[in-house]
Amino acid sequence: xxxxxxxxxxxxxxxxxxxxxxxxxxxxxxxxxxxxxxxxxxxxxxxxxxxxxxxxxxxxxxxxxxxxxxxxxxxxxxxxxxxxxxxxxxxxxx
Amino acid sequence: xxxxxxxxxxxxxxxxxxxxxxxxxxxxxxxxxxxxxxxxxxxxxxxxxxxxxxxxxxxxxxxxxxxxxxxxxxxxxxxxxxxxxxxxxxxxxxxxxxxxxxxxxxxxxxxxxxxxxxxxxxxxxxxxxxxxxxxxxxxxxxxxxxxxxxxxxxxxxxxxxxxxxxxxxxxxxxxxxxxxxxxxxxxxxxxxxxxxxxxxxxxxxxxxxxxxxxxxxxxxxxxxxxxxxxxxxxxxxxxxxxxxxxxxxxxxxxxxxxxxxxxxxxxxxxxxxxxxxxxxxxxxxxxxxxxxxxxxxxxxxxxxxxxxxxxxxxxxxxxxxxxxxxxxxxxxxxxxxxxxxxxxxxxxxxxxxxxxxxxxxxxxxxxxxxxxxxxxxxxxxxxxxxxxxxxxxxxxxxxxxxxxxxxxxxxxxxxxxxxxxxxxxxxxxxxxxxxxxxxxxxxxxxxxxxxxxxxxxxxxxxxxxxxxxxxxxxxxxxxxxxxxxxxxxxxxxxxxxxxxxxxxxxxxxxxxxxxxxxxxxxxxxxxxxxx
Numbered sequence: 001x002x003x004x005x006x007x008x009x010x011x012x013x014x015x016x017x018x019x020x021x022x023x024x025x026x027x028x029x030x031x032x033x034x035x036x037x038x039x040x041x042x043x044x045x046x047x048x049x050x051x052x053x054x055x056x057x058x059x060x061x062x063x064x065x066x067x068x069x070x071x072x073x074x075x076x077x078x079x080x081x082x083x084x085x086x087x088x089x090x091x092x093x094x
Numbered sequence: 095x096x097x098x099x100x101x102x103x104x105x106x107x108x109x110x111x112x113x114x115x116x117x118x119x120x121x122x123x124x125x126x127x128x129x130x131x132x133x134x135x136x137x138x139x140x141x142x143x144x145x146x147x148x149x150x151x152x153x154x155x156x157x158x159x160x161x162x163x164x165x166x167x168x169x170x171x172x173x174x175x176x177x178x179x180x181x182x183x184x185x186x187x188x189x190x191x192x193x194x195x196x197x198x199x200x201x202x203x204x205x206x207x208x209x210x211x212x213x214x215x216x217x218x219x220x221x222x223x224x225x226x227x228x229x230x231x232x233x234x235x236x237x238x239x240x241x242x243x244x245x246x247x248x249x250x251x252x253x254x255x256x257x258x259x260x261x262x263x264x265x266x267x268x269x270x271x272x273x274x275x276x277x278x279x280x281x282x283x284x285x286x287x288x289x290x291x292x293x294x295x296x297x298x299x300x301x302x303x304x305x306x307x308x309x310x311x312x313x314x315x316x317x318x319x320x321x322x323x324x325x326x327x328x329x330x331x332x333x334x335x336x337x338x339x340x341x342x343x344x345x346x347x348x349x350x351x352x353x354x355x356x357x358x359x360x361x362x363x364x365x366x367x368x369x370x371x372x373x374x375x376x377x378x379x380x381x382x383x384x385x386x387x388x389x390x391x392x393x394x395x396x397x398x399x400x401x402x403x404x405x406x407x408x409x410x411x412x413x414x415x416x417x418x419x420x421x422x423x424x425x426x427x428x429x430x431x432x433x434x435x436x437x438x439x440x441x442x443x444x445x446x447x448x449x450x451x452x453x454x455x456x457x458x459x460x461x462x463x464x465x466x467x468x469x470x471x472x473x474x475x476x477x478x479x480x481x482x483x484x485x486x487x488x489x490x491x492x493x494x495x496x497x498x499x500x501x502x503x504x505x506x507x508x509x510x511x512x513x514x515x516x517x518x519x520x521x522x523x524x525x526x527x528x529x530x531x532x533x534x535x536x537x538x539x540x541x542x543x544x545x546x547x548x549x550x551x552x553x554x555x556x557x558x559x560x561x562x563x564x565x566x567x568x569x570x571x572x573x574x575x576x577x578x579x580x581x582x583x584x585x586x587x588x589x590x591x592x593x594x595x596x597x598x599x600x601x602x603x604x605x606x607x608x609x610x611x612x613x614x615x616x617x618x619x620x621x622x623x624x625x
Contacts, residue, residue, distance in 0.1 A: 011392065012212070013212070015212045015213060016163075016167070016212075017163060019167075020163070020166065020167050020170065023170060024170075043176065044175055044176060046175055047174050047175050047176040047177075048167065048170045048171050048174050049171055049174045049176055049177055049202045049205070049206075049220075050174075050176045052205075052206060052209065052213050052216060053202070053205035053206060053208075053209050053213070054209070055208075055209030055210060055211070055213050055385075057211075057384055057385055057386060058384070058386065058388075058392070059386050060386075
């Protein structure tokens, strides 16, 4: 099953706004994506509660996996998102 | 007026009106045998959907984007697929809808608490969702802010983000039994300029409809007002606010003696117009709950953002304590944390953390052309002050100071000022240590009152040392934002007051109505009077 590992770039980690943006994007993918930290239990990337329970802070390496048609594209999209500082937009708003 | 209750005033302003208490969480009845798991699952799913839709409606009508963001995130939790699956499994296993919801929420609550830090703070949001969903499944009215159709003082055990975001203009003030100065209630109330008192024991025993007055600065709730009394309090507050809004410019007494008005901030987001700079930049607020040490680059970015936007910034180096956990420090548990390794003392164990921070401050200063003042928290001796100053100056930081929070430091203010360029008095901790009364203890508020003459005497001693040395001595901490105390502090010789932005207009006005001589007379009187 295709996997990608990436460090969380958002300064507040996968929490608050970054978690919301990530979960919304994961839910939009046509394929089920899972996320885990290290060898921990994977959770659906479309689950806010699951993603928060990872406790992923800035710099935590998270691993995404997905299966089936469109899996590679979905993983690419989500990895790209996690590599950006999703808190940055907040500073502009606030 | 008759009796009174007292809590912690966290958002200034005075008002009066009838109490309405917020409905508590729904009581879970005895489990009932579920004969039709499919019907229970459908009822539970329907309850979650109703809660999500309600939150989305509130998000759409919330005026402030921050509140809307929080509500949308809560709606996403109500629609969470893992939560939904858990509820359905519980129903299939024979639970009724309400208990299936309760049990599924409990699983996720535990997971968040285990994740710790920021993540654990979301447990309160989840409790709020659980209460709404269980109430919906039981056919009870949703817990939350009442809508009596007239202005009222909202009294609750505590308020969740969803509650506070739903507040409309008919809420005059907030009073909660739980919560502290950094609770959601306090932060949102200050943001809206709504008077608020938290940690007010006995508030929930007030009957609905009782007329009370609320003073969000002193934390006092007076009970048993007449309608005319209430009217007078509101009118006086409206006059006062209108008056205050006209004030501008730097802080000074009526005869022109300057007292700088500065802001307490946790990040660039707290910056606001109307003050003369930042008197307390609480850098630990950038990194609360972090389990990895913030990198040098990350710190440079965060500090530069503040330095580039404020003319004067006093940076406090990381102040870890029991109320402000910094998990990345990995400090051991202590039997008596208030008297243990906190503030500057952390650098005894972890000198590298302070050195990295000082380096980041110096680089951010270079990058922005700012000249930040830098101070250490929880300094006790002149020797500690000297060592800190040497480390900061070695990195090119020009203005180095220390906080005075420990009585020993206040007593030796003159010696500290031989080592550093300024002092900043943290009144919250200085009163806790001087009066030997835990800051968090709800029963000792009278000892923690900043009018305690022993505390004022120590402040005066620091100010006198500053005058003799020709160096500034400011006050940060809650006392600095109290407009009744500001003239007293100025009279004691304090050169700057640092406070939450919402407190600035009232403090400016309080200073502007008195001469320096009058301030000195008020100070002498406060020192002489016992409490």
